[in-house]
Amino acid sequence: MKTVVVVGGGITGLCTMHYLQKQKKEKNLDIRLVLIEKNEFLGGKIHSEHDQGFIMETGADSIVARHQSVMPLVQELGLENDLVYNGTGISYIYTNNTLHAIPADSVFGIPTSIESLNSSTLVSPQGKKEALKDLELPNDRFTKDSSIGEFLEYFLGKELVEKQIAPVLSGVYSGDLYKLTMASTLPYLLDYKEQYGSIIKGFGANREQFQKSANKKFISFKNGLSQLIDRLEETLTDVEFIKGVATTNIEKQGEQYICSFDKHEDIVADFVVLSTPHAVTSEILKDKAIDQDLNTIHNASIIAVYVGFDIPDENLPADGTGYIVSENNDVKCNACTWTSRKWKHTSESGNLLIRVFYKSANPLFKDLKHLSEEEITAIVLDDIKKSLKLNGKPTVVNITKWNDLMPIYGMEHAAMVKSLNAQLEEKYPNILLAGCSYYGVGIGSCIQNGQDTAQKIANQLV
Numbered sequence: 001m002k003t004v005v006v007v008g009g010g011i012t013g014l015c016t017m018h019y020l021q022k023q024k025k026e027k028n029l030d031i032r033l034v035l036i037e038k039n040e041f042l043g044g045k046i047h048s049e050h051d052q053g054f055i056m057e058t059g060a061d062s063i064v065a066r067h068q069s070v071m072p073l074v075q076e077l078g079l080e081n082d083l084v085y086n087g088t089g090i091s092y093i094y095t096n097n098t099l100h101a102i103p104a105d106s107v108f109g110i111p112t113s114i115e116s117l118n119s120s121t122l123v124s125p126q127g128k129k130e131a132l133k134d135l136e137l138p139n140d141r142f143t144k145d146s147s148i149g150e151f152l153e154y155f156l157g158k159e160l161v162e163k164q165i166a167p168v169l170s171g172v173y174s175g176d177l178y179k180l181t182m183a184s185t186l187p188y189l190l191d192y193k194e195q196y197g198s199i200i201k202g203f204g205a206n207r208e209q210f211q212k213s214a215n216k217k218f219i220s221f222k223n224g225l226s227q228l229i230d231r232l233e234e235t236l237t238d239v240e241f242i243k244g245v246a247t248t249n250i251e252k253q254g255e256q257y258i259c260s261f262d263k264h265e266d267i268v269a270d271f272v273v274l275s276t277p278h279a280v281t282s283e284i285l286k287d288k289a290i291d292q293d294l295n296t297i298h299n300a301s302i303i304a305v306y307v308g309f310d311i312p313d314e315n316l317p318a319d320g321t322g323y324i325v326s327e328n329n330d331v332k333c334n335a336c337t338w339t340s341r342k343w344k345h346t347s348e349s350g351n352l353l354i355r356v357f358y359k360s361a362n363p364l365f366k367d368l369k370h371l372s373e374e375e376i377t378a379i380v381l382d383d384i385k386k387s388l389k390l391n392g393k394p395t396v397v398n399i400t401k402w403n404d405l406m407p408i409y410g411m412e413h414a415a416m417v418k419s420l421n422a423q424l425e426e427k428y429p430n431i432l433l434a435g436c437s438y439y440g441v442g443i444g445s446c447i448q449n450g451q452d453t454a455q456k457i458a459n460q461l462v
Contacts, residue, residue: 001030001031001032002029002030002031002032002270002271002461003031003032003034003267003268003269003270003271004020004031004032004033004034004269004270004271004272004273004457005034005035005036005257005259005267005269005271005272005273006033006034006035006036006272006273006275007036007247007259007272007273007274007275007276007284008036008037008044008273008274008275008276008280008434008435009035009036009037009039009042009043009044009241009243010042010043010044010045010046010275010435010446011043011044011045011046011228011229011443011446011447011450012275012434012435012436012446012447012449012450012453013035013037013044013273013275013434013435013450014035014042014229014232014233014236014450015073015232015446015447015449015450015451015454016273016275016434016450016451016453016454017033017035017232017236017239017450017454018073018076018232018235018236018450018454019450019451019453019454019455020033020454020457020458021033021236021237021238021239022076022454023454023455023458023461024238025238027458027461027462029458029461029462031461032240033236033238033239033240034239034240034242034267034269035236035239035240035241035242036242036245036247036259036261036264037241037242037243037244037245038244038245038246038247039243039244040243040244041243042229042232042233042241042243043059043226043229044059045059045060045402045405046059046060046225046226046228046229046443047059047225047226047229048223048224048225048226048227049224049398050223050224051308051396051398052308052395052396053308053347053348053349053351054306054308054340054346054347054348054353054396055223055224055343055345055346055347056306056308056339056346056353056355056396056398057220057224057225058304058398058400059400059402060225060443061220061225061337061339061343061355062086062218062219062220062225062343063218063219063220063225063228063442063443063444064217064218064442064443064444065085065217065218065219066217067442067443067444067445067447067448068444068448069444069445069447069448069451070219070443070444070447073447074219074228077228077231077232077235078231079221079227079228079231082221082222082223082227083219083220083221084219084220084221084222084343084344084345085218085219086217086218086219086220086321086342086343087321087341087342087343087344088217088321089319089320089321089341089342090102090104090317090319090320090321091168091320091321091322091323091324092317092320092322092323092324093109093122093163093164093167093168093323093324093325093326094323094324094325094326094329094331094336094387095122095163095325095326095327095328095329096327096328096329097328097329097330097386099317099320099323099387100120100121100122101121102122102164102168103116103117103119103120104116105119105207106120106164107203107210108165108168108169108172108186109164109165109166109167109168109169110152110156110165110199110200110203111131111160111200111203112200112203112204112207112210113200113204113207114132114200117131117132117160117200120160120164122163122164122326123159123160123163123164124159126159127157127158127159127160127163128160130156130157130158130159130160131156131157131160131200133155133156133157134155134156134198134199134200135197135198135200135201137154137155138197139155139190139193139194141154142154142182142190142193143182143190144181144182144183144187144190145181145182145183145411146181146182147177147178147179147180147181147182147411148169148177148180148181148182148185148186148189149161149166149176149177149178149179149180150178151182151189151190152165152177152189152199155193155198155199156199156200161177162327163326163327165177167324167325167326168324169185169186170361171324171334171335173185173408173409175300175408175409175410176361179408179410179411180408180409180410180411181409181411181413181414183414184409184413184414188202189202192205192206220343220345222345224346242261242264244263245261245262245263245264246261246262246263247259247260247261247276247284248260248261248262248283248284249284249286250272250284250285250431252428253268255270255429255430256268256269256270257269257270257272257428257430257431259272270430271430271431271432271457271460272430272431272432273431273432273434273453273457274431274432274433274434274435275434275435275450276435276437277299277405277407277435277437278294278297278407278437278438279294279299279404281294281433281437282294282295285428285431287427289423290420290423290424290427293416293419293420293423294420296410296412296416297407297408297413297416297437298407298408298410299404299405299406299407299408300359300360300361300404300406300407300408301359301360301365301369301401301402301403301404301405301406302357302358302359302360302401302402302406303357303358303365303368303369303376303399303400303401303402304355304356304357304358304399304400304402305355305356305357305358305376305377305380305397305398305399305400306339306353306354306355306396306397306398306399307353307354307355307356307377307380307381307384307394307396307397308347308351308352308353308354308394308395308396308397309351309352309353309354309390309392309393309394309395310351310392310395311351311352311390311392312350312351312352313338313340313341313347313350313351313352313353315352315390316338316341316352316388317388320338320341321337321338321341321342322335322336322337322338322341322342323335323336323387330386331382331383331386331387332358332362332364332368332379332382332383333356333357333358333380333383334357334358334359334361334362335356335357335359336354336355336356336357336383336384336387336388337354337355337357338352338354339353339354339355340352340353340354351395352390354384354388356380356383356384369401369403373397373399376399377394377397377399380397381394406441407436407437407441409441417433417438417439420433420438421433430460432453432456432457434449434450434453435449
């Protein structure tokens with residue numbers, strides 16, 4: 001019998017086990033499956049809390065529905081009848097102390113037509129004129145490994161990028177656009193430019209595709225995203241779960257590995273999957289050469305605050321779902337989601353539930369992260385009062401601090417992952433890296449990574 005140990009009980013680790021268990025049953029594999037999780041609960045950055053009739057996601061709040069890995073897993077787990085889809089509406093950018101609607105006919109703030117460009121209240125006439133050079137200027141210098149910020153600015157102009165596109169894309173990818181590649185963000189931008197001669201024309205030609213995906217673009221579940229985690233745990237009947245135990249060391253012994261823990265006896269494994277943040281992986285492997293690559297990964301931090309009110313959510317601007325903060329403002333936050341508007345299932349009574357974000361890129365973050373919950377709450381309520389003109393006493397407040405746990409994929413990320421895998425294959429065969437530190441931060445990417453990891457192991461067992 002071969003033993004597979006997965007370290008880390010987040011969505012990637014659980015999906016690795018889900019697909020390994022599936023392979024075990026389909027191919028009659030003689031394997032022992034063990035999952036180690038340092039917390040007393042599973043899910044990692046997926047965790048739903050219920051309070052005062054509200055559902056609050058302390059980490060990720062939804063899953064991108066169109067990712068190829070998502071719906072097959074939902075169906076395998078029998079969760080189709082519990083799916084809920086996001087409400088759609090106007091997204092805003094808050095700039096100069098005013099809410100400006102992001103043009104509806106745009107994608108990530110990028111116009112899909114001249115009409116879309118001209119409808120923006122965020123960009124000056126000169127900025128709109130500058131963006132028109134995209135229609136004529138050929139690409140003779142950029143590849144998919146180029147900075148997406150430099151690419152967009154070169155063709156669409158600095159003002160459109162800074163005022164309308166960067167606030168949206170930086171929110172999605174948690175990083176500086178000028179340090180992110182097209183390959184790791186929107187690789188099809190280059191394809192559009194080369195095929196249609198224009199980014200704007202490319203989006204226009206594919207407008208229908210984006211409009212279809214905008215509706216029912218995100219999914220959750222009636223009882224929150226933790227319902228997915230709970231169902232995975234419930235169905236993993238061939239898996240030994242060891243919770244509340246930290247992995248301290250992995251030592252190679254012949255063709256196997258001795259896995260050591262702080263509160264559990266050693267386990268001898270034939271395969272080890274490290275589905276852990278890169279800093280934790282470094283602590284476990286204790287290999288200085290591998291650390292050189294691991295240390296090139298940078299993380300962002302975030303403080304996410306839910307505030308629930310005994311106020312009907314209809315008091316918010318009509319058809320809106322939230323805003324992103326741009327420049328010259330009197331608020332301290334980076335973004336605000338009107339959760340009860342976007343996700344009806346999160347508010348049992350239809351009362352207002354708001355989620356406010358403060359990111360490490362925010363110059364004020366270094367001070368915010370040291371404040372007490374009472375002090376943070378006061379700042380949040382002040383931001384809500386200024387931006388939404390709402391002044392009420394909350395019935396519930398939920399504050400989550402994710403410190404250095406949001407990976408940022410820089411320009412060299414793909415090369416770093418390739419180097420890491422080459423080193424592991426040579427020095428530690430059958431130890432596999434998995435998770436969002438390496439293979440994509442979205443839940444869909446994590447599900448796919450779990451499936452791919454399980455397949456690699458199964459291929460060696462057949």
